[in-house]
Structures are given as structure tokens and as C-alpha cells.
Amino acid sequence: MTRTRSEQAAWRREQLLDAALKVFADKGVDGATVKDLAQAAGVTPGLLYRYFDSKEAMVETLLSERGFLPRLRELLTARHDPRPAKEVLTELLEAFDRLLVSHADLMAVFFSAAQARAPLAKLVNEGQRLIGDFLAERVAAGELRAHDTGTAAKTLFATVAVNRRMGSPIDIAALVGLLFPEEG
Amino acid sequence: MTRTRSEQAAWRREQLLDAALKVFADKGVDGATVKDLAQAAGVTPGLLYRYFDSKEAMVETLLSERGFLPRLRELLTARHDPRPAKEVLTELLEAFDRLLVSHADLMAVFFSAAQARAPLAKLVNEGQRLIGDFLAERVAAGELRAHDTGTAAKTLFATVAVNRRMGSPIDIAALVGLLFPEEG
Amino acid sequence: MTRTRSEQAAWRREQLLDAALKVFADKGVDGATVKDLAQAAGVTPGLLYRYFDSKEAMVETLLSERGFLPRLRELLTARHDPRPAKEVLTELLEAFDRLLVSHADLMAVFFSAAQARAPLAKLVNEGQRLIGDFLAERVAAGELRAHDTGTAAKTLFATVAVNRRMGSPIDIAALVGLLFPEEG
Amino acid sequence: MTRTRSEQAAWRREQLLDAALKVFADKGVDGATVKDLAQAAGVTPGLLYRYFDSKEAMVETLLSERGFLPRLRELLTARHDPRPAKEVLTELLEAFDRLLVSHADLMAVFFSAAQARAPLAKLVNEGQRLIGDFLAERVAAGELRAHDTGTAAKTLFATVAVNRRMGSPIDIAALVGLLFPEEG
DNA sequence: CATGAATGAGAATTCATTCAT
DNA sequence: CATGAATGAATTCTCATTCAT
Numbered sequence: 171m172t173r174t175r176s177e178q179a180a181w182r183r184e185q186l187l188d189a190a191l192k193v194f195a196d197k198g199v200d201g202a203t204v205k206d207l208a209q210a211a212g213v214t215p216g217l218l219y220r221y222f223d224s225k226e227a228m229v230e231t232l233l234s235e236r237g238f239l240p241r242l243r244e245l246l247t248a249r250h251d252p253r254p255a256k257e258v259l260t261e262l263l264e265a266f267d268r269l270l271v272s273h274a275d276l277m278a279v280f281f282s283a284a285q286a287r288a289p290l291a292k293l294v295n296e297g298q299r300l301i302g303d304f305l306a307e308r309v310a311a312g313e314l315r316a317h318d319t320g321t322a323a324k325t326l327f328a329t330v331a332v333n334r335r336m337g338s339p340i341d342i343a344a345l346v347g348l349l350f351p352e353e354g
Numbered sequence: 355m356t357r358t359r360s361e362q363a364a365w366r367r368e369q370l371l372d373a374a375l376k377v378f379a380d381k382g383v384d385g386a387t388v389k390d391l392a393q394a395a396g397v398t399p400g401l402l403y404r405y406f407d408s409k410e411a412m413v414e415t416l417l418s419e420r421g422f423l424p425r426l427r428e429l430l431t432a433r434h435d436p437r438p439a440k441e442v443l444t445e446l447l448e449a450f451d452r453l454l455v456s457h458a459d460l461m462a463v464f465f466s467a468a469q470a471r472a473p474l475a476k477l478v479n480e481g482q483r484l485i486g487d488f489l490a491e492r493v494a495a496g497e498l499r500a501h502d503t504g505t506a507a508k509t510l511f512a513t514v515a516v517n518r519r520m521g522s523p524i525d526i527a528a529l530v531g532l533l534f535p536e537e538g
Numbered sequence: 539m540t541r542t543r544s545e546q547a548a549w550r551r552e553q554l555l556d557a558a559l560k561v562f563a564d565k566g567v568d569g570a571t572v573k574d575l576a577q578a579a580g581v582t583p584g585l586l587y588r589y590f591d592s593k594e595a596m597v598e599t600l601l602s603e604r605g606f607l608p609r610l611r612e613l614l615t616a617r618h619d620p621r622p623a624k625e626v627l628t629e630l631l632e633a634f635d636r637l638l639v640s641h642a643d644l645m646a647v648f649f650s651a652a653q654a655r656a657p658l659a660k661l662v663n664e665g666q667r668l669i670g671d672f673l674a675e676r677v678a679a680g681e682l683r684a685h686d687t688g689t690a691a692k693t694l695f696a697t698v699a700v701n702r703r704m705g706s707p708i709d710i711a712a713l714v715g716l717l718f719p720e721e722g
Numbered sequence: 723m724t725r726t727r728s729e730q731a732a733w734r735r736e737q738l739l740d741a742a743l744k745v746f747a748d749k750g751v752d753g754a755t756v757k758d759l760a761q762a763a764g765v766t767p768g769l770l771y772r773y774f775d776s777k778e779a780m781v782e783t784l785l786s787e788r789g790f791l792p793r794l795r796e797l798l799t800a801r802h803d804p805r806p807a808k809e810v811l812t813e814l815l816e817a818f819d820r821l822l823v824s825h826a827d828l829m830a831v832f833f834s835a836a837q838a839r840a841p842l843a844k845l846v847n848e849g850q851r852l853i854g855d856f857l858a859e860r861v862a863a864g865e866l867r868a869h870d871t872g873t874a875a876k877t878l879f880a881t882v883a884v885n886r887r888m889g890s891p892i893d894i895a896a897l898v899g900l901l902f903p904e905e906g
Numbered sequence: 907c908a909t910g911a912a913t914g915a916g917a918a919t920t921c922a923t924t925c926a927t
Numbered sequence: 928c929a930t931g932a933a934t935g936a937a938t939t940c941t942c943a944t945t946c947a948t
Contacts, residue, residue, distance in 0.1 A: 175927080175930080175931075175932080178932075179931090179932075182932080182933095197468075198384070198468060200382065200384030200385065201384065201468060203916085203917065203918085204917075204918055204919080205916090205917085205918095213933075213934090214933070214934050214935065215918080215919080215934095215935095216919080216920075216921080216933075216934065216935075216936095217932075217933055217934075218919095219918095219919065219920075220931090220932070220933080224918080224919080225918070225919095281465060282466075284382060284385070291520060291521075294516075294520055315535075317532060317535070318525075318528045318531070318532060321524060321525060321528040321529055321532055322532055324513060324516075324517055324522075324524055325509060325513045325524075325529060325532065328512050328513045328515075328516035328517060329508060329509045329512045329513060331512075331516065332478075332508075332512035332515065332516050333508055333512060336475060336478050337475070338479075338508075340505060340508055340509075341502070341505060344502045344505040345505055345509060347502070348501060348502060348505055348506055348509065348533060349532060349533065351499075351501070359907090362907085363907090366907090387941085387942060387943080388942070388943055388944080389942080389943095397908075397909090398908070398909050398910060399909095399910080399942095399943085399944085400908070400909060400910065400911095400944085400945080400946085401907080401908055401909075402944095403943095403944070403945075404907075404908080408943075408944080409943065409944095543909080543910075543911080543948080546911075547910090547911075550911080550912095565836075566752070566836055568750065568752030568753065569752065569836060571937080571938065571939085572938075572939060572940080573937090573938080573939095581912075581913090582912070582913050582914065583914095583939085583940080584912075584913065584914075584915095584940080584941075584942080585911075585912055585913075586940095587939095587940065587941075588910090588911070588912080592939080592940080593939075593940095649833060650834075652750060652753070659888060659889075662884075662888055683903075685900060685903070686893075686896045686899070686900060689892060689893060689896040689897055689900055690900055692881060692884075692885055692890075692892055693877060693881045693892075693897060693900065696880050696881045696883075696884035696885060697876060697877045697880045697881060699880075699884065700846075700876075700880035700883065700884050701876055701880060704843060704846050705843070706847075706876075708873060708876055708877075709870070709873055712870045712873040713873055713877060715870070716869060716870060716873055716874055716877065716901060717900060717901065719867075719869070727928090730928085731928090734928090755920085755921060755922080756921070756922055756923080757921080757922095765929075765930090766929070766930050766931060767921095767922085767923085767930090767931080768923085768924080768925085768929070768930060768931065768932095769928080769929055769930075770923095771922095771923070771924075772928075772929080776922075776923080777922065777923095908948105909946105909947100909948080910946100910947105910948095911945105911946095911947090911948100912944105912945085912946090912947100913942105913943105913944085913945080913946100914942100914943100914944095914945105915941105915942095915943095915944105916940105916941085916942090917939100917940080917941070917942095918938100918939090918940085918941100919937105919938080919939085919940100920936105920937085920938075920939095921934105921935100921936095921937090921938095922934105922935100922936095922937105923933105923934085923935095923936105924932105924933085924934080924935105925930105925931100925932095925933090925934105926930100926931105926932090926933100927929100927930080927931095927932100
């Protein structure tokens with residue numbers, strides 16, 4: 171149970187970020203005070219400043235260290251799957267949806283923090299691009315009918331994301347069936 | 355050119371709301387100070403309190419008085435249109451998109467203010483319901499194939515809204531064509 | 539007893555500076571807290587910020603607005619006096635000494651504030667130069683023996699200033715008699 | 723190369739004081755943080771508290787242990803010198819001036835620390851007294867003309883000290899020549 | 907109706923100091 | 928002996944709000 175000094179420091183840093191993520195998600199970045207953050211972590215406000223330069227620095231750290239862009243990339247690049255397009259696409263969007271669920275707090279921060287605008291835009295762009303690439307590939311392979319893959323990607327991505335965010339998640343199989351009814 | 359007392363009061367009230375909407379959209383609700391709001395309206399902070407109880411009250415007023423739910427309802431209830439479903443749907447979504455454009459400032463407030471969560475959810479729900487109703491009607495009329503009209507409505511609404519919000523508006527005709535390719 | 543708005547503002551500004559001068563002199567610039575300054579003026583800390591940008595700005599204002607360089611210049615430029623040099627010189631140094639007494643608080647600020655280094659150096663330089671000019675003039679007029687007027691000026695200025703500052707003021711007539719014993 | 727425990731302790735103590743003196747002189751006592759002091763000594767803040775009770779205690783230690791009053795006394799008591807008064811006096815003031823130069827850091831602390839007021843006053847008083855005694859002795863011996871030796875001592879001491887402090891050191895020979903022109 | 911001086915509560919941040927390791 | 932994580936009290940400054948004019 172005893173920790174070395176540097177272990178303790180690393181652990182505390184993560185603990186502070188964990189607590190901050192929850193508080194930011196709950197109250198918004200502006201709404202959360204440094205006192206709130208400290209209390210949530212069970213420490214005094216001063217300690218935060220041993221680990222981070224400022225409250226804003228904590229937000230930025232969360233956005234960069236806890237961002238799920240790498241994981242999103244990983245998921246959506248699983249395209250050379252031999253299974254039918256609709257099956258793969260459904261699985262892919264479901265994984266994306268699960269990613270959103272497991273990062274619900276971070277999503278809340280994305281929507282409350284001014285600093286999060288750019289990272290969010292990047293996330294959206296890349297997500298749409300990766301889905302678009304997948305669709306284009308399957309169209310090229312003759313598996314899906316020719317269609318506007320860019321629009322389709324935007325549609326799929328936005329629909330999953332918005333409905334998850336609004337707390338009324340969508341039926342992903344139905345969504346895929348809607349866009350590609352006769353296929354597969 | 356002279357105004358009666360109550361005309362003057364009404365005019366000033368609107369002027370304060372106009373200014374506040376811009377400032378809130380620009381700096382976020384928490385980021386905007388009462389001084390900012392007053393300056394933008396060319397008055398002193400004290401005056402705001404003759405017209406509104408608090409800064410938060412201004413936000414709530416904007417959300418309720420400037421909310422476009424009534425207008426949205428009006429638009430999306432234009433369903434007894436004799437024209438083909440796809441044509442009407444396209445026009446309807448385009449009107450919705452224009453509505454978002456003309457209320458861009460308010461949309462920003464929706465995303466920055468904690469108080470805006472509930473009104474936003476209401477807006478989304480009602481929008482989706484109205485589109486769903488329209489689709490169901492046309493399916494019932496045999497004009498559109500049978501499909502999950504709820505999912506379709508969520509899809510259409512989310513796609514238009516998200517992409518407008520992200521600053522990369524979608525091609526609505528393409529979107530409609532994507533969902534109802536062979537029809538119409 | 540009633541004051542107009544702008545009179546009140548001007549009066550309050552001066553009152554805050556008066557209070558600050560005393561507190562700074564008493565506790566030093568770093569030792570004085572904004573709370574101290576406000577309490578001394580009988581107001582709340584926030585009010586200081588309506589009149590000054592920061593605590594440091596108050597110091598700077600004191601240094602520039604309450605500085606006595608102009609008055610010093612005036613005093614020490616009274617050189618075309620027809621009376622004997624020693625008489626004029628004595629009177630001049632006594633006036634300088636009185637100036638120091640009446641600005642004792644400000645002198646304390648000069649010694650406690652980092653920002654005061656440059657203004658203090660300027661004060662000293664100019665004081666020494668003006669006295670030196672006076673002496674040189676009287677030497678040229680044959681009234682005082684030839685001597686190093688620069689050194690004499692530094693000596694006179696430093697001696698009056700230091701001993702006043704240390705709380706053991708010097709006998710100025712004796713000082714003048716010491717430097718110019720047989721003359722006059 | 724190995725040190726005994728107490729040697730090591732003594733050495734570390736001096737090292738901490740050396741570092742503190744520089745930092746205090748540079749940033750002022752209030753401006754210097756304990757972290758600054760520790761960093762300058764290449765140790766951690768906690769260690770300072772093994773050697774000193776507080777930051778203020780370090781200032782007091784510097785003022786008492788590094789004070790140059792003993793050395794000043796030594797210098798200025800060199801009065802039974804058989805050489806001419808002016809020669810001895812010049813040498814004496816030059817030694818005093820050098821003392822100030824070599825303790826420039828400490829002088830800065832004298833001017834920045836509230837606690838230093840009393841020690842400084844003591845230094846000045848004693849310095850003036852010792853020079854006064856020397857002058858009185860030489861007057862008694864008939865070597866210098868009768869004059870106000872107290873005023874002369876104050877003059878000499880203040881002039882050397884102020885001008886050194888202001889960064890424009892005085893020509894000491896000229897100063898002595900000014901006060902005792904025809905003598906010696 | 908409108909002003910702007912003044913308040914009071916609280917925000918972020920700093921820092922001397924302690925203490926378990 | 929030495930570290931550095933943690934504290935707690937203070938500090939500067941901000942800002943929504945009130946109210947006499």
C-alpha cells in the first residue's frame with residue numbers, strides 16, 4: 171500500500187484529473203471553482219497548483235490527455251474487415267457510441283469549455299472522414315450502391331453523436347438499415 | 355418621434371436583450387460580465403436591474419422570448435402540402451436550417467448556458483416528433499415506403515443541426531436523396 | 539456638504555491616496571495589504587479598484603502626483619537672491635528640510651518601493667545639480683571662494699536628507715558654517 | 723574532504739545565509755520567497771527550517787551575524803594614528819566606503835527589511851559618534867581648528883554613505899578638503 | 907428613467923510552514 | 928540530513944447587485 175514518492179505524485183496527478191473531469195462535466199468549466207475541484211479530490215486548493223499551473227491548464231490537460239481521438243481513429247480504421255459492409259458499419263457505429271458513453275464527462279467538457287472548440291471540431295472532422303473513407307471503399311468494391319459517401323458519413327456520425335449527447339440514443343441497426351435498406 | 359413611457363420601456367427592454375444576446379453568444383454566459391452587457395447596450399450596469407432581476411434572468415428571458423420553438427412548430431407543421439414528400443421535406447429542412455442560421459447567437463447561448471439544457475432538449479424532441487409525424491403521414495398515404503420514421507426523423511434533424519452548428523452545413527437535397535433514393 | 543458626483547469621485551480618489559500614503563509609509567509597500575489600504579480609508583477593498591488598477595498603480599500615482607520634485611525645483615531655483623550666499627543657502631536648505639518633513643510619508647514610500655528607485659535617483663540628482671549651480675554662481679560672482687561645488691552640493695544635500703530621514707535632523711546653520719567658515 | 727557532522731551543519735548554515743543574502747538583496751525581503759531562497763542554495767524549502775525558524779529569522783541572522791558594526795568600530799577607532807588628521811580621516815572614510823561596497827548586498831537588505839530599521843539607526847549613530855570622537859580629539863590636540871565636530875561627523879558619514887548608496891560615490895579627498903581646506 | 911459609487915461575497919492564486927518518509 | 932507533498936491562511940482582484948442621487 172505504500173507508494174514511492176514519484177508513484178504518489180503520479181497517482182495524485184491522475185486523481186486530481188479524475189476529480190476535475192467529474193466536476194467540470196457536472197458544473198461546466200466556468201461554473202466549477204478551484205475549491206470545488208479540490209474538494210472533489212479531497213485536498214486543499216493550494217495542492218492543485220503543485221500539479222497544474224492553473225484551472226485552465228487542468229482543462230487543457232484533460233482535453234489532450236484524456237481525449238479519445240486516438241481511440242476513435244483506431245476504431246474507425248477497422249475497415250479491412252471481410253464481413254458485409256452493413257455488419258461492419260453497425261459494429262463500428264456501436265463502438266463509437268460506446269466510446270461516447272465511456273467519455274460522457276469529457277464530452278460535457280467539450281461542450282462547456284471555450285478551449286474545447288478546436289479539439290471538438292478536429293474530432294468531428296476526423297470521425298466523418300474515416301467513416302466516409304470506409305463507405306467509399308465499399309462502394310468501390312461494388313458492395314454498396316453509389317451514393318454521396320460524404321453526406322452519408324456526416325449523417326451517420328452526427329446522428330449517433332447528437333442522440334447520445336441528448337440522452338436519447340438511437341437504434342444503430344435501424345439507422346444503418348435506413349440508409350442502406352435493400353443492400354447487404 | 356417621441357415615445358410614450360411604456361413604448362420607451364418596451365423598446366429599451368428589447369435593446370438590452372439584443373445587446374445581451376450578442377454578448378452572451380460571443381463570450382458565453384459565464385464569461386460575459388454585467389458591465390459587458392451594459393456597455394454593449396450603451397447604458398450603465400444599474401439600468402439592467404430596472405428591466406431584469408439578474409443576469410440569469412436575462413438568459414432565461416432570451417431563451418423563452420427569443421426561442422424559436424413556436425417558429426419551428428409553424429414550419430414543421432406545414433405538412434398538408436400537396437407536393438411530393440421529398441420536395442416538401444427538403445424545403446422543410448432547409449427552412450429549419452435557415453432558422454438555425456438566423457438564430458446562431460441564440461444557439462451559442464444554448465450551448466454555453468446551464469439553464470439552456472432543458473429548453474434545448476425540448477426543442478430537439480419536438481423537432482424530431484414533428485418531422486416523424488410528417489414522415490408517418492406520408493408513409494400512411496403510401497407515398498413513402500414503410501420505414502422507421504422515428505429513426506429517420508432523428509437522423510434528419512440531428513444531421514442538419516450538428517453540421518450547421520459545426521460550421522460545415524450539409525447539402526440537404528443530398529441528405530434527403532440519401533434517405534429516400536428511389537422514391538418521389 | 540452635498541457634493542456632486544464628480545466632486546465626490548475626485549474627493550474619494552484623494553482620500554484613498556491620503557490613506558494609502560500613510561499605510562505605505564507605515565508598513566511598506568509590500569507589507570501593506572489592499573485590505574489595510576481599504577480599512578484605512580474606511581471603504582471596502584473592491585472600491586479601490588474603481589479608482590486604481592492595482593495596488594502598484596496606487597504607489598505609482600503617489601510617486602508621480604505627490605512627488606515634490608516640482609516644489610524642490612521651485613525652492614532651489616530661488617538663486618537670484620541679492621542677499622549673502624550663506625544666508626540664502628541656509629534658507630534654501632531649511633526649506634528643503636521642511637519639504638522633507640512635510641513629505642515624510644512619501645519619503646518612506648521612496649525607500650520601501652522598488653518602483654521608487656528611479657524617481658528617487660532623479661530627485662537626488664536634480665537636487666544636487668540645483669544646489670551645485672547656486673554655489674557655482676556665487677563662486678563666479680566672487681562671493682564664495684573657489685571650491686569643488688559639485689562635491690559641496692552632494693555634501694549639503696546628502697547631509698540634510700540623511701539626517702532628516704534618520705530622525706536626527708542636522709543644524710543647518712552649523713552645516714553651512716562648517717563648509718564656509720570664514721566667508722560671508 | 724569528509725566533514726564531521728557539526729562541520730557539515732555549520733557549512734550548510736553559512737551556505738544558506740550566503741544564498742539568502744544575495745536573494746534578499748536582489749528581490750527584497752518581501753519579494754523573496756522561501757522557494758527562491760532554497761533554489762538559490764540548491765536545496766529544498768523544507769531544509770531551511772532545520773537551520774532557521776522562519777524566513778524572518780534568516781533576515782535577523784544576516785543582520786546580526788553579517789552586520790559590519792564590529793568591523794566599522796574597528797576601522798573608525800584607528801584614531802591614535804600619528805599621521806596628520808586629514809590623511810587619517812581620508813583613509814578612514816575610504817575604508818568606510820570600501821566597507822559599504824563589500825557589504826552592498828547587506829545594505830540592500832537594510833533598506834528593504836522592516837526589521838532592519840533599528841540596526842541601521844544603530845550603525846549610523848555609532849559611525850557618526852566614532853568619527854566625531856576622532857575629530858574632537860584632533861581639535862583638542864590643536865591640529866584642527868575648533869568646529870562643530872558633531873555636525874562635521876554627521877556630514878562626512880552621511881555624504882559618503884548616501885552617495886555610495888545612490889551609485890554615485892563621492893571623491894573622498896575632495897570631501898575632506900572641502901571641510902578642512904587650509905588645515906593639515 | 908438613468909447613473910455610477912459602493913458593497914460583499916467569493917474567485918484564483920501564492921506562499922510560509924509542517925511533517926511523513 | 929534532506930526531501931517534497933500537503934496545508935491553511937492570506938492576498939490580490941472580480942463582479943453581480945444595491946441604492947442614493
